[in-house]
Amino acid sequence: MSLRLIVLFISLFMATPAALAVPPIQKATLSNGSTVLLMEAHNVPMLSMSLVLPAGSAFDAKGKEGTATMLAGMLTDHTAMHDNIAWADMLDQDAIQLAASASYDTLTLSLTVLKDALNPGLDAFSEVLKQPGWNQQRFTIMKQDTLAAAQKEKEEPGVQAAQAAAETLFGDHPYGHRPAGTMQSLAGLTLNDVKDLFGRQIKPQGAVLAVSGDITLAELLPLLEAKLDGWQGKPAQTLAGIAQPEVTAAKSVDVQMPTSQTMVHMTRLGVARSDAGFFPVFVLNHMLGGGGFGSRLMEEVREKRGLVYGVYSYFSPLAVPGPFVISLQTRADQAEQAETVVRSVLAELAAGKITSAQLKASKENLVGSFAQRMDSNRERVGLISMIGIYGLPLDYLSVWTERVAAVTLDAVRTQASRFLKPESWSRVRVGSKLD
The missing domain is CATH 3.30.830.10 (Metalloenzyme, LuxS/M16 peptidase-like)
Structure with a gap:
């Protein structure tokens, strides 16, 4: 483990203030339409940020449930510039913690980094958004791993109960399946399905970039404008387009x-x-x-x-x-x-x-x-x-x-x-x- 990574882990555990005082949330809008929300926290020289987009499982195509979760995995596995091994080595070199996840409504890309590694951290962050990698071999491996996990989950009563409850409550509504998808839907997923969701929904307009840490808005905005230059567009759908679920009789x-x-x-x-x-x-x-x-x-x-x-x-x-x-x-x-x-x-x-x-x-x-x-x-x-x-x-x-x-x-x-x-x-x- 690198020294920088050790320092990052120590900083995470030292980040609790002795007495809670909630700093104000500062708001700005980037030229590409993204909203930036910042809460300053100068007690530890590090930052965390989360980019949240309307690209969760509610936006999976019909019969392609699990696409958003697969997209989250692909985005942080490799890029067009770095294969998965080079990508992991590059992130580790500067103790860059980069992750993505999908929930019902949103896909979230998260970054945690020491302040003196903010530039390489933002470089990696922007590379994911502007130069995603669509390696077919990596997709096939990740799909096989996801199918194996789904097969294992068939033995988990809690997972089966959650899936049955979602189907019972929501039926054909977009919330009627778990974000992870099902064995049947995952088996039919293709790399083009993942690329299609990215192309439709991973856009800056309507996205929210939340930041907390050792930085001011005056420092942050020029960095974001420079790093995210060229990332443009509006998503095909927004959260406002998610239909109201129907109230049905208890089952x-x-x-x-x-x-x-x-x-x-x-x-x-x-x-x-x-x-x-x-x-x-x-x-x-x-x-x-x-x-x-x-x-x-x-x-x-x-x-x-x-x-x-x-x-x-x-x-x-x-x-x-x-x-x-x-x-x-x-x-x-x-x-x-x-x-x-x-x-x-x-x-x-x-x-x-x-x-x-x-x-x-x-x-x-x-x-x-x-x-x-x-x-x-x-x-x-x-x-x-x-x-x-x-x-x-x-x-x-x-x-x-x-x-x-x-x-x-x-x-x-x-x-x-x-x-x-x-x-x-x-x-x-x-x-x-x-x-």
Whole structure:
């Protein structure tokens, strides 16, 4: 491992400030149309940045599910100028941490680098965007690896439950498949499919480049203009073009697998990122199952009855309403009882059985843990890029704790009635001998 890489790793662990004070997010627009959002952090001489584009799995062509994930892999494997071995050596030489990933809405290209290696880091960043490599042999190898991983995932109850839940909830909607794709869709992918998605969606207009670290806007903008010169264009589609998912009747789906445990996924439509009820829903989910051992589901399903090792809930706010999920795993002979208890908890909360003390405890826990969401440049750019791509206010982080603290009991009860009625939740079970 190079000395520079060792220093980078040490810096990552030293990046937590003694006391959290949220610096302002500064905004600028490059000449190519990209939005730049910067949060200065001068305590460590390093930077992280994330370029977020509307090129996630929602933009996969029909029958080509998994394209965005394959594109993310190809972009950081090699370029037109460097094969995969030379590319890896070049990045390692300056401890350049370069990665890409695809989610439902977006494809993200990320860079973390020491400040004195910013120039070579940005050179690599721009090379990915302006001179991507489309080596057929590398694509074939990566496709084989992806198919092998997908085959292995067929043995994972959690993966099968997540895929079945997505299909049950969203059907033919673009969110109706996992970003990784399926065995069938991956088998049919070609290099041209990946190149087509790049050509359609990897464009600067509408893209958001979030940056956090030891740099000022006056230093950053000239560098970006120079490095990204020549990268032009507008994406064929934007997040605004993603259709609203249809609300459908709750369903029950069983997936047979030879397992001793039964995985239970319960799901329904949640909120979009822009939903006015986001903060009350956020607090409500913490009370329901997002708050670990302090949550209602953990108390009722595990602590009182010992039916599971763990049970949790989460919701994914996307460009349009994403999934709201409750997940647990238990013995096959206890699955029905566990689901009954979960639905009982949902019914109680939907009926407004929430006390002021419970609300106060949840809000205090969330406010107290906020610093952990901001304790590194990488985490900050994740939040900043989310603000940019979904068009949230630039003061979103600085007033976050105030917004949580301001959530009222009436607001939480309203959202509980809106989302937690048990009859609105579909259920997927994965296991053996399901009746």
